[in-house]
Amino acid sequence: MNHGLLLDLVERLAATPVGSTVELDVSASAAGGAAASDASSATSATAASRAEEAAANIDLIARWCRASGNELAEVRAESVVVRHGRRRDPLALLDPSQLPGTRLWMYTNFDCNLRCDYCCVSSSPQTDRRALGVDRVARLADEAADAGVQELILTGGEPFLLPDIDEVVASCTTRLPTTLLTNGMLFRGGRLERLRRMDRDRLTLQISLDSATPELHDAHRGPRAWERAVGGIRLALDEGFDVKVAATLPADQAHEVAPFTQFLGGLGIRPENRVIRAIAHEGAADSGVELTVDSLIPEVTVTAEGVWWHPVAATDESHFVRAEIFPLADAIADVRERFIRHREAADRAAEWFPCS
DSSP, X not given: OOTHHHHHHXXXXXXXXXXXXXXXXXXXXXXXXXXXXXXXXXXHOOHHHHHHHHHHHHHXXXXXXXXXXXXXXXXXXXXXXXXXXXXXXXGGGSOGGGSTTSEEXXXXXXXXXXXXXXXXXXXXXXXXXXXXXXXXXXXXXXXXXXXXXXXXXXXXXXXXXXXXXXXXXXXXXXXXXXXXXXXXXXXXXXXXXHHHTSOTTTEEEEEEOOOSSHHHHHHHHOTTHHHHHHHHHHHHHHTTOXXXXXXXXXXXXXXXXXXXXXXXXXXXXXXGGEXXXXXXXXXXXXXXXOOOTTTSOOOOXXXXXXXXXXXXXXXXXXXXXXXXXXXXXXXXXXHHHHHHHHHHXXXXXXXXXXXX
C-alpha cells in the first residue's frame, strides 16, 4: 500500500480549486511517495500482486476521501479521479417542479391536421403517425405513478386524430392528473363524443392560440385556424373542462402580449392557465431560440422511438437519450444522471482565470 500517494494527493488538491479534480496514478509502480516500489521489485511483481496493490491504494484513497470531505469521483484502469470537496448536486438547486421526472411528456402521435410553419417536430397531414398506442401509454402511466411522476402530458401531432384518444386519456387520468395538448379544431362529431367521455376532474386541455385577432395566428397555422381554435376553447369551457391556452410568439411580436392576455381574460382563461413561449429553432422553424441539451433543463419525453431530453426537440437527434422506454424509472434515472454530468462539465469549463 503506497501511503506516499496520499501525500502527493494532498499537495495536488491544495493547489486545485474546490470542485475541480485531479487524476492520480494508483498502479503498483506509481511514484510520488516514499513507499513507491523499486525497479527490481516492480519488475518481478506478478500481475496479480500489482492488481492487489492498486486495489489497496484505491481503498486507501477512498477511505481518506470519506474522512477528509473530498470525493472519489471515478476509478479508472490504473488511476483515480479525486474531486476537491464534494460535487454540488445540480438537482438540489432546481425548483421541485423542475426536477426531471416530475412531469412525463408523451407524444401520442406526430400527424396533424395543420402544418404550422414553426412546429418543433414538423407535424403535418403528411407526417407519419408514429403513435405510442394505448397499451404503451397505459404502461407508462402505471410506471410513472410508481416512479414519482406527478403529472402526465399528452401531446402530438394532433392527438384528436387518434380514433382511441379517449382510451389513451383514460389510461392516464385513472393514474395521474393529465394535460392534453390540442389545437382545439376537431371537437365535432365522433371526436366531440370522445372528448365528452374524458374525465373533467383529472384532465386539463391545453389549446394553442397565438393572438387576440386572426392575422398572426392564421399566418403561421393556416386560414380560419384562429376562428376554429377560439371556438374549441369556448366549447371546452362550456363542457366543464379546465382549459389552458398556449401561445407561440416570434421575438418581434412582444407587443401582442398585452392585448392577448386581455383577450384571454375575456374568454375566461385564468392567469395561471396562460402560457406564452418563444419560437424554438427546431423542426419546421427556420429561426427562433437555439435550445441545446446544455441549455435546457430536461423534461423526460417519450415517443414511439424512445426517450428524449425535452418535448421541444423530440425529433432532434442531439436530444435523443435512449431507445429503451421501459422500465420508465431507469429512463428517468438516465436523464437525471446525464443532466448532472452536463452541469458538472459546465462547471469544469468555467475555470477561474485571475487577471489581477
